[in-house]
Amino acid sequence: MIEDVRTGMRNIETAAFELLEEGLAAHYRSSLARRLGPSVNLDKAIAGFSTERSLPEEFYGWTAHLFGLDRARELGAIPGPEAIQAVELRGLEALAQARARFRDRHPPCAHCGTLLFDRLVQTCEICGGDLKKKVA
């Protein structure tokens, strides 16, 4: 039986979480590229900022649609709940769960506000801020 990518909520949550992590990894790679320029150091520095997709591509397509829908909703471009299908509404809930898990996994740097790729790092890779002690 072929799974309907629109109704597998757990998979949509996973796909959304992975897309958010992909975005964050890309942000780190481009920030480091701007700072370091093309060099051996850059290759080493960005090596840790990569992610992998664990699901068939169809899930990411549908999830990308949901992100677009969510954005349109935020911008007020969707007139009302009747303009959203029930299956999309459930998908948006899965998106919200993924965002919550993502925020939990990637707290902001106390110095620059960039979300930390690894919450356990002691130095922010973007601003160099010391994260060992709490900022008052």
Ligand SMILES: [Zn+2]
């Ligand atoms: Zn920082």
